[in-house]
Amino acid sequence: MTGDLFENGDPRRLDLPDADIRYWSRVDLGAPVDRVLQELIEHAPWRAEVITVYGQQHQQPRLTAWYGDPGAHYTYSGLALNPLPWTKLLADIRSRVEAVTEASFNSVLMNYYRDHRDSMGMHSDDEPELGSNPAIASLSLGEQRTFVLKHKFNKALKPVNVVLESGSLLLMQGATQHHWKHGINKLTRPCGPRVNLTFRRVLGTLAPSAKGP
Ligand SMILES: O=C(O)CCC(=O)C(=O)O
């Protein structure tokens, strides 16, 4: 944890301009974190998506699965995602995350980083269907990976690294997505698997956005 970034208290709030980001080091999932991780790795229908970014096709460097309420359609990087119905486990985790964050979510994008070679490019979660100031709650299970934040406009601000612990929850809300990008870098040393669940509220089906991670 990058200690001096956080103010005291629980949840801890990152002391960053133009952002509202809170961090809980541990949330109660009603089951051991490692068991939830194993269940998701073994049973989710993981997909290796080919995405279009600025007209170029790439295989995403991680696996994904999208669950949500019927109608919570989501489009990013030229990819139209139709939600799978909530499993009992994911519906239960959603309720727990909603209780902790006092926000409501109708979908979850799951990211599976198989090892140190998997990553997510720098991006903002600013697709039109998330609305103007979305609340996004990001639950981390498994290997610790570093969440990198970069201000989009103020180049005097250095990138900020936050180590996301297993069982932790990070909430981004308010104007954060307007001013900051975030991502997960590849590592040079081998590491174990990590599954990340990003809970979102999709407002409706709008025109696809052309960019994304
Ligand atoms: O894996 C993470 O912690 C980041 C996930 C993320 O940014 C996303 O799904 O949009």
Ligand SMILES: [Mn+2]
């Ligand atoms: Mn994101």
